[in-house]
Amino acid sequence: MRKSIDAIYLAVASTTAIVVAVAATIVLALSMESADVLAREGLSFVLSPLWSPSEEGYGSYGIALPLAGTLVVGALATSIAVALSVATVVYLHEYAPRQVREAVSVAMFAMAALPTVVFGMWGLSAVAPLVREAGLGALCARGSPTGQSVFTAALVVGLMLTPYASSVVSAAYDAVPFTYVEALHSLGALGFERARVLLGMVKRSVAAAALLSFGRAVGETTIVALTIGSAFNPPLCPFEPAHTVSSLIASQYGNAFLYPGLTSALSAAALLLLATSAVTTTLGSRIARAAAVAARGEGA
Amino acid sequence: MKPRSIRRKLADRAVHLLTAASALAILGVVGHILLSAVVEGLPALLLGASFLLEPPGPPGGDVGGVGPSLAGTLVTVAIATLASAALGIPAGVMLSEERGSPLAKAAEKAVELIAESPSIVVGLVVFTLLVVPMRRPSALAAAVSLGVVALPYVAAQVRESLAAIPLAYREAAFSLGLRKWEAVFLVLLPMNARGVATAVLLGSMRALGETAPVLFTAGAAFHAFYGIDKPSSTLSLLIFLFAGTPYENWRRLAWGAVLLLTLLSASLAFATRRLAGRVRM
Numbered sequence: 001m002r003k004s005i006d007a008i009y010l011a012v013a014s015t016t017a018i019v020v021a022v023a024a025t026i027v028l029a030l031s032m033e034s035a036d037v038l039a040r041e042g043l044s045f046v047l048s049p050l051w052s053p054s055e056e057g058y059g060s061y062g063i064a065l066p067l068a069g070t071l072v073v074g075a076l077a078t079s080i081a082v083a084l085s086v087a088t089v090v091y092l093h094e095y096a097p098r099q100v101r102e103a104v105s106v107a108m109f110a111m112a113a114l115p116t117v118v119f120g121m122w123g124l125s126a127v128a129p130l131v132r133e134a135g136l137g138a139l140c141a142r143g144s145p146t147g148q149s150v151f152t153a154a155l156v157v158g159l160m161l162t163p164y165a166s167s168v169v170s171a172a173y174d175a176v177p178f179t180y181v182e183a184l185h186s187l188g189a190l191g192f193e194r195a196r197v198l199l200g201m202v203k204r205s206v207a208a209a210a211l212l213s214f215g216r217a218v219g220e221t222t223i224v225a226l227t228i229g230s231a232f233n234p235p236l237c238p239f240e241p242a243h244t245v246s247s248l249i250a251s252q253y254g255n256a257f258l259y260p261g262l263t264s265a266l267s268a269a270a271l272l273l274l275a276t277s278a279v280t281t282t283l284g285s286r287i288a289r290a291a292a293v294a295a296r297g298e299g300a
Numbered sequence: 301m302k303p304r305s306i307r308r309k310l311a312d313r314a315v316h317l318l319t320a321a322s323a324l325a326i327l328g329v330v331g332h333i334l335l336s337a338v339v340e341g342l343p344a345l346l347l348g349a350s351f352l353l354e355p356p357g358p359p360g361g362d363v364g365g366v367g368p369s370l371a372g373t374l375v376t377v378a379i380a381t382l383a384s385a386a387l388g389i390p391a392g393v394m395l396s397e398e399r400g401s402p403l404a405k406a407a408e409k410a411v412e413l414i415a416e417s418p419s420i421v422v423g424l425v426v427f428t429l430l431v432v433p434m435r436r437p438s439a440l441a442a443a444v445s446l447g448v449v450a451l452p453y454v455a456a457q458v459r460e461s462l463a464a465i466p467l468a469y470r471e472a473a474f475s476l477g478l479r480k481w482e483a484v485f486l487v488l489l490p491m492n493a494r495g496v497a498t499a500v501l502l503g504s505m506r507a508l509g510e511t512a513p514v515l516f517t518a519g520a521a522f523h524a525f526y527g528i529d530k531p532s533s534t535l536s537l538l539i540f541l542f543a544g545t546p547y548e549n550w551r552r553l554a555w556g557a558v559l560l561l562t563l564l565s566a567s568l569a570f571a572t573r574r575l576a577g578r579v580r581m
Contacts, residue, residue, distance in 0.1 A: 009481045015390035016407045019455070022387070022448060023410035026417055029425045084322050091319035104323050107330040113569035114333065114562065115509030117536045121543050121558050122333045125340075125551075159329055190308060192315035219418020221512040222536075226543055246420055246512075253424065253516055267428075270421045278416040285412075 034268030053259040061265035070244040072235040074217040080158025085166035094191035112163040120226035123156035140237035148229030151238035172205030204291035211284030221246040344556025371525040372532040376443040380507040383447035392458025415452035420512040437519035439532035445513035450503035461495025498576040505568040511536040
């Protein structure tokens with residue numbers, strides 16, 4: 001008995017070591033692939049707006065435009081997700097009757113279960129035509145003729161992130177000790193006054209939700225590739241098509257072997273994506289954990 | 301009434317309306333997505349066996365079916381589920397039971413890093429390490445990248461479920477003279493079968509819904525399922541690549557695939573929820 005348990009333990013430990021190896025492989029493989037382009041381009045890989053794989057010789061690889069696209073789409077999508085989820089959490093906790101609360105929570109659950117490609121298809125065939133018909137493209141110099149734009153992508157990604165952001169905010173809101181809620185009621189506070197006090201108490205969790213959503217928005221590929229319209233524009237006007245780093249990878253990696261430096265450049269882009277997503281997500285979960293610990297402390 | 305209290309009531313009414321509007325917007329969006337999937341996808345799905353078994357029709361011709369992609373989905377998701385379970389369950393056990401040991405600390409970081417990796421990044425790495433040496437995309441390469449994407453979810457869920465077991469059970473096991481790992485493998489894991497099953501289902505749901513990891517690893521073989529080591533495709537990939545085509549019949553097929561994928565994903569989600577009571581997603 002004892003021996004077989006030891007054998008199982010050994011198997012578990014070595015399997016765990018494989019998981020560590022998988023993570024290390026991701027970072028190592030990407031770094032090795034991207035070393036080439038980073039050595040050639042240096043800082044101008046991030047700073048230059050010129051992306052031209054077909055240029056004679058090695059090609060020119062500057063990722064500034066898609067990188068700006070990623071940041072803008074990420075920021076817009078995060079704002080939409082956080083605004084929607086904070087408002088919904090307040091509504092569900094302070095105003096909604098029970099049946100409505102249940103209906104919305106089922107809807108959120110269904111939304112979280114939808115594959116991103118379904119959101120993408122919906123964005124392409126429902127949201128983009130709406131943007132086009134509304135004539136929003138006319139507001140920008142290079143307005144999108146198809147309705148695929150920075151705004152379209154950010155809106156659909158923001159909606160996709162909403163259930164995720166609300167689960168973080170809602171958990172924090174629920175964790176506020178009941179004595180505070182009781183005290184607010186006994187003072188005769190109205191719904192928005194209770195919400196203002198309680199949101200003030202969970203503001204760190206709202207910040208965490210924002211960072212975690214941003215981390216996911218940065219890496220989102222499927223939705224963005226279908227709805228952003230893939231063009232090398234600076235993302236200054238939201239109704240123009242643009243690129244994000246992820247949509248650039250999705251649209252060019254398939255043919256990357258045709259150009260000498262493209263595979264390396266796209267790997268470096270992926271490495272940048274991984275770093276951005278990892279930093280924001282780590283920061284977000286750290287804040288969320290600290291907020292949860294603080295909430296427990298106040299409750300005691 | 302005093303003006304101040306009127307102003308308060310008005311502000312409350314305004315906040316009530318605004319927040320209700322956002323809840324309504326969420327209901328509306330979910331409703332519209334599901335309704336579009338049903339309205340646009342049902343005609344294709346109602347073709348029945350020919351939709352589920354046949355390959356897509358020629359551009360501009362018949363709708364055809366998603367047979368090869370469905371087969372590819374089932375094979376890749378099955379392999380990905382097995383792989384993510386085989387790696388994720390032991391890792392989750394280690395994360396929960398050996399917290400603070402160097403190996404568990406490293407695994408904690410590793411699981412976090414994989415979870416934070418955008419799924420397209422995982423696809424790129426698998427392309428470099430599997431597709432290039434094998435000289436072609438394959439169902440196997442797609443399954444490996446889906447498995448890696450699902451792995452952190454399985455590990456995290458196993459860890460959570462083990463950590464949620466009340467201390468009394470551990471004490472009881474120890475008081476019977478069991479050593480730590482005997483307690484884990486003979487008592488805690490068996491009594492937590494539900495938690496482990498939930499984790500595996502969650503992983504498979506993840507693998508089913510992902511598109512980006514298979515974009516460059518599966519190939520785009522929509523016309524037949526050729527085998528594990530040959531180019532293949534999945535439902536999600538079919539939707540992604542057919543969504544933007546100008547051919548009406550291919551878009552109809554993509555919508556049919558959307559409905560099918562949504563049904564599969566929703567049934568996995570509800571199975572997970574029934575099994576777990578409440579799952580953190």
